[in-house]
Every structure is written in C-alpha cells, then in structure tokens.
Amino acid sequence: MRSIPDEQFRSWSHGLLRSDEGSYASLFDASYDALFRYALYITHDKAAAADILQDVYLKLWQVRETIDPDRSLRALMYQMVRNYALNHERQRKRHAAEAIEDDHPSVSFDTVNDDELDAAMLKEHLERWISEMPQRRREAFMLSRFEGLSHEEIASLMDLAPKTVNNHIVLALQHIRKKLDAFRDNEFFVD
Amino acid sequence: MPLSAGLPPLKTESTYHLTDNALEGLDEAQKRSVRETWDLCGRVIPVATSDSKAELRARLMMQIQPVHQTSPSPADRPALRLIRSADVFRSAAYRAVSIAAAVVIAVAIIFSPDGTHYRVTPGSGAQEVTLQDGSSVLLAAGSRLTTSGSFGDTDRNVILHGEAFFNVTEGTMPFTVQTVDAQTTVLGTSFNVRSWPGSLSDMTQVIVETGRVAVAVNELETIVEPGQALTASSDILTPVVTNPQSRLAWRNGGFSYDNELIGTIIDDVERRFDVRIKAPASIRLRPVTIHRNEVTDASEFIGDIAATISVRFRTTANGFEMYLD
Numbered sequence: 001m002r003s004i005p006d007e008q009f010r011s012w013s014h015g016l017l018r019s020d021e022g023s024y025a026s027l028f029d030a031s032y033d034a035l036f037r038y039a040l041y042i043t044h045d046k047a048a049a050a051d052i053l054q055d056v057y058l059k060l061w062q063v064r065e066t067i068d069p070d071r072s073l074r075a076l077m078y079q080m081v082r083n084y085a086l087n088h089e090r091q092r093k094r095h096a097a098e099a100i101e102d103d104h105p106s107v108s109f110d111t112v113n114d115d116e117l118d119a120a121m122l123k124e125h126l127e128r129w130i131s132e133m134p135q136r137r138r139e140a141f142m143l144s145r146f147e148g149l150s151h152e153e154i155a156s157l158m159d160l161a162p163k164t165v166n167n168h169i170v171l172a173l174q175h176i177r178k179k180l181d182a183f184r185d186n187e188f189f190v191d
Numbered sequence: 192m193p194l195s196a197g198l199p200p201l202k203t204e205s206t207y208h209l210t211d212n213a214l215e216g217l218d219e220a221q222k223r224s225v226r227e228t229w230d231l232c233g234r235v236i237p238v239a240t241s242d243s244k245a246e247l248r249a250r251l252m253m254q255i256q257p258v259h260q261t262s263p264s265p266a267d268r269p270a271l272r273l274i275r276s277a278d279v280f281r282s283a284a285y286r287a288v289s290i291a292a293a294v295v296i297a298v299a300i301i302f303s304p305d306g307t308h309y310r311v312t313p314g315s316g317a318q319e320v321t322l323q324d325g326s327s328v329l330l331a332a333g334s335r336l337t338t339s340g341s342f343g344d345t346d347r348n349v350i351l352h353g354e355a356f357f358n359v360t361e362g363t364m365p366f367t368v369q370t371v372d373a374q375t376t377v378l379g380t381s382f383n384v385r386s387w388p389g390s391l392s393d394m395t396q397v398i399v400e401t402g403r404v405a406v407a408v409n410e411l412e413t414i415v416e417p418g419q420a421l422t423a424s425s426d427i428l429t430p431v432v433t434n435p436q437s438r439l440a441w442r443n444g445g446f447s448y449d450n451e452l453i454g455t456i457i458d459d460v461e462r463r464f465d466v467r468i469k470a471p472a473s474i475r476l477r478p479v480t481i482h483r484n485e486v487t488d489a490s491e492f493i494g495d496i497a498a499t500i501s502v503r504f505r506t507t508a509n510g511f512e513m514y515l516d
Contacts, residue, residue: 021255028248036241050243051409057247058371058388061255126232145232151213166213170225177228 001034001074002148013069016060024064027073028057034147035081041142042085044131048092052084078149078157089135129179133172140165141172249305253337254352254371254388298330305340311353314465317442322349325360331441333462353462354385356400356442370395373423376405382415383439387458395423396431398438437482445484446492453477453496453513464489466510474502474513 008030015023032053039049059080067073130138140158143149144165151169155162209229214222241247297315301308311318313333320336321327323343330336334353339346347359347366359366361379368375370386373395380402386395397406398420405414408423415421420431420438431438440447441459448456454475457468466489479499486492493511497504504513 021252024255025248025252028251032244032248033240036244046241050241050247053241054247054251057251058254061251062388130232145229169209169213170217173225173228173232174221176232177224180228180231 001031004030004074006072006074009073010069013067013073016064016067016073017069019064024061031077035077038078038081038143038147039085041139042082042135043088043092048088049085052081052088055084056080075153075157082157125179125183126176129176130172133175137168137172137175140168144169250350250369250371253308253335253350306338306342309336311335312465313462316444316463324362324366326366327358329356329358329442331355331459331462332465351384351386353387354383354441356383356439357381372408373397374407376407377402380404385438396438397421397423398431400439440482440484443484444486445482446486447482449480450478451480453479453500456481456496457513460489460492461510467507468493468511468513469507470513471515473515474500 012023012027016027035056036049036053039052040046043049043052056077060077067076130142133141136158140154140160143154143157144151149157151162151165154160154165158165160168209226214225217225297312298318298320299308299310299312300320301310307323309320309328309330311330311332311334315332317329317331319327319329322338324347326347328336328349331354334351334355336352336355337350339348342348345364347362347364348369349367350369352370355368357366357368357377358381359377359379363378365376365378368384370384371388372386375382375384375395375397381400382402382404383398383400384395385397395406397404397415399415399417401417403414403416405412406421406423406428408428411428413421413428422429422431437447437449441463446456446459452475453470454472456479457470457475460466461468463486477500479496481496481499483492483495490506490511493504493513497513502513502515504511506512
C-alpha cells in the first residue's frame with residue numbers, strides 16, 4: 001500500500017462516493033494483502049484476520065457515502081482494520097480467561113544442530129522473536145519495517161507520540177539483536 | 192561473517208529507511224547493531240496471504256451490486272446468456288403481478304463456470320427458480336442468489352443477498368446458504384433467509400417452516416426447529432419470539448411486521464414496487480407493527496403506515512415522500 005500514490009486513493013474515495021463497483025474492486029485488489037498482514041500482526045491468527053478483513057470491506061461499502069475524499073483513505077482503512085482487530089483480541093482474551101487454557105511451552109532452541117542452521121531456520125527464528133514481543137511493540141515495528149509507514153503515520157494510527165513509536169521500533173530491533181546474538185553464541189558452542 | 196550471510200537479498204519494496212533521527216541517543220556501536228538488525232529483518236519480510244481472498248472478493252462484489260437496477264443490461268456482459276423470465280421460472284403465488292410484469296425481465300439468469308447467478312428485478316414481485324438439484328427458491332424482488340460452480344456435484348452451496356424462501360430436496364449433500372454474516376445449513380427442509388446488507392436491520396434472519404436448520408456465525412452454531420426464527424449478527428444468535436410465521440407474508444405479496452423500524456419497511460416497499468421513498472431519520476427510526484395480506488398498490492400501503500404513526504405523505508416523481516408537518 002505504501003507504493004500506491006495518494007492520488008490513487010483520492011480517486012478511489014470519489015469512486016466509492018459514487019457507489020462505483022469498479023473502484024471498490026480495484027481498491028480491494030490493491031489493499032487486501034497489506035491489510036491482511038496488518039490484521040495478522042495484531043491477532044496472530046489467519047482465520048481471524050480473514051474475518052476481520054471481511055468485516056472491514058463490507059463496512060467500507062456501507063459507509064461509502066460518508067467518505068471524505070480530502071482525508072486519507074489509506075489511513076482510514078488501516079484504522080478500520082486496527083479497530084476490528086483490537087476488538088477481536090478483546091473478545092478472544094475474554095473467552096480465554098473463561099476457558100482453561102492449554103499451555104504451549106515455548107520450544108527451546110538450544111539444541112539446534114548447526115546443519116539446520118540455514119536461511120530458512122534463521123527466518124523462522126526471526127519470526128518467532130518478532131511474535132514474542134508485546135503486541136503494540138510488534139505492531140509498530142512491523143508497520144514500520146514491513147509496510148513502510150512513517151513514524152508519524154504509525155503514531156496517528158496507534159494514538160501514540162512519534163517519539164514513543166520510535167522507542168518501540170528501536171527496542172524491537174534491540175530485542176531481536178539480543179536473541180540473534182544469543183542464538184549465534186549457542187551455534188558456536190555446539191561447534 | 193556478515194550478519195546477513197546466506198539470506199535472500201533485500202526485497203526492493205522493503206528497503207525502507209531507518210533515519211538517523213530515529214537512532215538519536217545511541218552510540219555508534221549501538222547504531223550499527225540496530226541498523227544491521229533492521230537490514231536483516233528486511234530479508235525475512237512476511238509474505239502471509241489469505242486463502243480466502245478470492246472467495247471474499249466474489250462474495251463482496253455480489254453483495255454490493257446495486258439493489259435498484261431496472262433491468263440487467265446484456266450489453267455489459269456479452270459473453271453471458273440472459274434468459275427471459277417466461278422461459279425459466281414458474282410463477283409462484285404472486286401470479287397476478289408476475290403476469291403484469293411479464294413484458295420486462297423479472298429474473299435474469301446468468302450462467303458462468305463459477306456458478307449460476309439469479310437476480311430478481313426490483314418491482315417485479317417474488318419469483319420462483321428451480322436449482323439443479325430440484326430445490327425450489329422463491330426470491331423476493333431485488334434479491335440475488337448465486338450457486339457455487341460445483342453445485343450438485345460436490346456441494347450444494349449458494350450465496351444469498353436479500354430474502355428467499357427455500358424448499359430444499361432431500362439429499363446426502365448438505366444445502367448451505369451463505370449470507371454476509373451467517374451460514375445456514377440443512378439436508379432437506381423449507382426455510383426462509385433474509386439478509387439485506389447495509390439496511391437498518393441488516394442482520395441475517397432465518398425462519399424455519401419444516402425440518403431442522405443449523406445456523407452458524409463464526410464459531411457459534413445453533414439449531415433452529417420448525418416454527419422458530421433466529422437473528423444472527425457477527426457474534427450472537429438471538430431467537431425471535433414474536434410470531435415468526437407472519438414474517439413469511441412476503442411470499443404471497445403481503446407485508447407483515449412486528450415492531451419493525453419504518454426504514455426497514457421502506458426498503459422492502461422500494462424493492463417490491465421499484466419506487467423511491469423519501470423519509471427523514473426521525474420517521475425511519477420509528478418502530479411500527481403492521482400486517483397486510485396482499486398489497487398490490489404501494490401508495491395504499493404507504494398511506495396505511497403514515498396513518499398508523501400520524502405523519503403525512505405525498506407522491507413524488509418516482510415514488511413517495513413521508514414527512515412531518
């Protein structure tokens with residue numbers, strides 16, 4: 001979505017105001033993947049992310065006549081995904097509190113065999129380290145690193161000061177680096 | 192060994208920059224370490240995609256097509272075949288109106304590899320269609336129904352936008368009606384599904400006449416017995432207590448509402464008679480109870496509603512306006 005010019009979003013906004021199905025379809029095609037990833041950053045659940053996107057796109061059509069083309073449609077869509085995803089998380093936590101939760105102990109990787117230590121392996125670990133971070137830190141970091149949103153955009157989306165966004169991102173990188181160094185030391189130890 | 196040895200190269204779309212500003216306050220070694228990590232993460236960009244994207248797109252596009260469409264335009268879909276109403280459906284209980292409307296296309300049927308689309312023109316009255324498995328469906332004006340591409344072969348799935356009464360033939364494959372927020376599954380029975388996305392009361396409503404029906408929303412599922420009705424919204428299934436059978440009055444050209452918002456009734460009247468009705472929110476949000484068996488004239492029915500709640504109405508170029516003094 002980062003690579004799509006604002007002008008294009010404005011034209012989609014005008015299309016939605018006219019109830020133009022073609023604009024809606026082309027906006028769907030261009031925005032779905034990025035928004036799906038965003039829902040996934042928050043929920044960690046593909047099925048939930050798919051449901052959230054269904055709600056978001058349906059809602060978008062329902063409110064199409066209220067869209068203001070002078071405001072960023074891109075920001076609106078991220079905001080809608082965020083609201084639905086956080087709502088989903090709240091409900092999930094409520095349900096989880098009621099049920100007796102199965103505890104999945106985190107897999108220890110200090111028995112890593114260095115033959116397996118290839119790019120795919122490191123990628124997998126990186127994904128795990130990212131997923132271990134607190135939700136808001138992960139969200140800020142992934143929007144910045146993988147979706148290319150500016151600190152200002154993330155700040156306004158998450159209702160944080162830009163400085164806080166920056167702290168989240170730097171702390172996230174330091175967290176990953178610490179894990180990485182420990183992982184590598186361990187690799188040499190096995191050697 | 193460099194940090195990123197053995198990893199795929201940076202993906203161009205992911206080469207966002209970590210500005211110096213962002214690293215203010217760190218010493219040089221820390222800055223380098225953070226930058227290297229930033230770079231490393233750019234090589235493992237998550238490529239998660241959803242398996243349901245295409246399916247959701249198809250469902251959304253069907254659901255958003257305009258409700259007020261005077262007649263389908265063959266010119267827009269040159270590769271598809273339109274069949275005139277007289278060729279394909281048996282007129283149901285709404286015979287008188289169907290005959291009056293026989294000069295226009297009342298049901299457009301479009302065949303394509305990914306399913307058969309049925310669309311009932313607003314203003315044309317309820318229309319009955321028979322599906323490949325012999326099940327019959329009475330579709331309210333303005334409704335759309337799409338069968339799956341594999342309907343009758345490996346499944347019996349349909350997507351509904353609007354309102355329909357299903358009479359499903361017994362079969363080993365379950366018959367499933369997908370609406371925007373719910374999924375209704377049966378083996379063989381008769382039941383009514385109503386779902387008008389974007390209307391004031393846009394939750395899916397299911398009424399069972401015979402047999403048992405399973406309604407599912409997300410992970411929730413419940414069984415509806417004959418004579419029962421149910422309203423489904425995104426995370427709750429609510430039984431409807433008041434006389435569900437009266438809500439089937441539309442099948443015979445009637446209107447029947449218990450404590451229903453006038454806005455919802457107006458939407459139904461607009462579709463049934465292909466008229467536009469203007470009314471302020473103060474009127475639309477008022478609930479009313481009204482039952483009429485056979486309504487053949489929109490102005491009479493609108494007049495009745497206006498009288499019930501003591502507001503005024505007048506005719507306009509393409510319909511009516513309800514207003515307060």
